[in-house]
Structures are given as structure tokens and as C-alpha cells.
Amino acid sequence: MTADPLSQVFAALADPTRRDMVARLCAGDATVGELAAPYDVSLQAVSKHLKVLEGAGLVTRGRDAQRRPVHLEAEVFDLMTKWIERYRREAEARYQRLDAVLAELNDETDGNDRSEQGETA
């Protein structure tokens, strides 16, 4: 049930409604009712979505009388960004290395290429 954090964040954002909620929470905190307004679904459904976002650490809930204002947490984004950037850069680097290799094949002078790659489980 408790999936790894990265999976939870990705899964949470895999839903358009949830992504839109995050987008709107950027403008400021909101209550369940306020968040639910635009999406003709039940409040319970929105509450469930929030639980997913909360589980992923993307939002936190406050307390204001009987209201539970929802607050966006920017921190968790970094987790994703780190993962993405790491592999995107590597992939791009490899891609560019390809040009170098091709150029080298053309020149056919000498070989001083060190291709390293990191593998982490």
C-alpha cells in the first residue's frame, strides 16, 4: 500500500483533475468545497483526490474551525525534478555523444573517449 514516494507523486499527478487542483492551489489555499466547484463531481470525490495528493506530500491540510484548508507544498516537486533532470541530462548527453562519435568516425584520428555511466538500483 505504501508505495515509494516518487511513485506516489507521479501517480498523483497522472490525473488531470488532480493536476488542475494543484494548478489552482498555486493561487492560494482553498477548502474542499472551493476546489470542488469547477468539476461537476461530488465533494467526496474531491476529498479522495485530496487524500491522494496529501499522501504524495503535495499538499497539507490545515484547520480553521470546521474547514480544512488545503495548502500546496512546493518541496515535493524537487523530488521529481531531480529524478527527471538526472535521466534527461544523461539521455541528452548520450545523444550528443553520438554526434561526437560520428564526427570521430569521419576524422578517424585517434580515440580518447571515456564513456561512463552510472547505474543505481
Place this chain on the structure above:
Amino acid sequence: MTADPLSQVFAALADPTRRDMVARLCAGDATVGELAAPYDVSLQAVSKHLKVLEGAGLVTRGRDAQRRPVHLEAEVFDLMTKWIERYRREAEARYQRLDAVLAELNDETDGNDRSEQGETA
């Protein structure tokens, strides 16, 4: 069936096995068999995972005799990065604005609501 691209990418990466495949594909193209080796699951399961990644545009398949080498596409990462960065920055900006707001504190008028929303399928 055809969800929006962003949802597909996020969903594809929400699975640890699929994320690991992407990580390993950074080192270079691979066949289904090679990819499957570390994960004691059936080749068919890996093939399914690949189909999800392909559907999300994260990988493409080549052709080499009876083999179908898998190639990582770095481009799609940008789609995510853009989305993430946009809202992360906004959220952080808002967070820092909080100090200013607290200092000012009595004239909180709202004015701008920048939230794009599209499909509410």
C-alpha cells in the same frame, strides 16, 4: 483511451519498474529480453510496460532482424519539466510573497487567477 499526453507520461513513470527501465535505457538501447533480465517477471509483462512507455512517447522501438531495440526519447521529459517548473516556481514565489503580505497585512485584495484548465473528462 487516449489520455492527454501529460497524464500518460506521469502515469508511465508512476511505476517503479518502468522508471527503472527508463534509467537503464539511459545507458543505451536494449531489447525486451535484456530489459526483462533483472525483474523476475515474464517477458510479456515487460512488453506491456514498454507499450505504456511507448504510448507516453518516452521510448521508441527500432527494428533489427527479429529484435525490436528500445530507444529512450529525452524530448518528452521537457513536457513534464515545463509543467512542474511552472507550478513549483509559482508556489515558491507565493511562499516568499507571504513575508511581504504579512508585513502589509491589511490590504489583501485579490486580482489575478492564472490557472489553465482543459479537459474535465
Place this chain on the structure above:
DNA sequence: ATCGTGTTCAACCGATCGGTTGAACACGAG
């Protein structure tokens, strides 16, 4: 033509997902 390897298709299974409805809880207002 036959065999073997690599890959995919198809049907099925249990678990989870996004949604519903109905009842309950929390708490301020009258």
C-alpha cells in the same frame, strides 16, 4: 522446410482507481 529465438497477441485474474450514494462526524450560529 524446419527449428529456435525474440516478441507480441489474447484471455483471464485479483487489486486498485475514480466515481457514486448514504450515513456520520466536527463545529459555529441561532
Place this chain on the structure above:
DNA sequence: CTCGTGTTCAACCGATCGGTTGAACACGAT
């Protein structure tokens, strides 16, 4: 206290997911 609003819990439903197995297809080698 009672009422009303905001929110959550619980049970249920159809669809999708990640996995399986078994059969089929694609193509090189013999």
C-alpha cells in the same frame, strides 16, 4: 441544544492495471 455547513467514512460499481499463461507471429540459422 438544535440546526446547518463542511468534511469524511463506508460500501459499492465499472474500468483499468500489473501480472499470469498459452498460443501465435517474425525472422535468422541450419
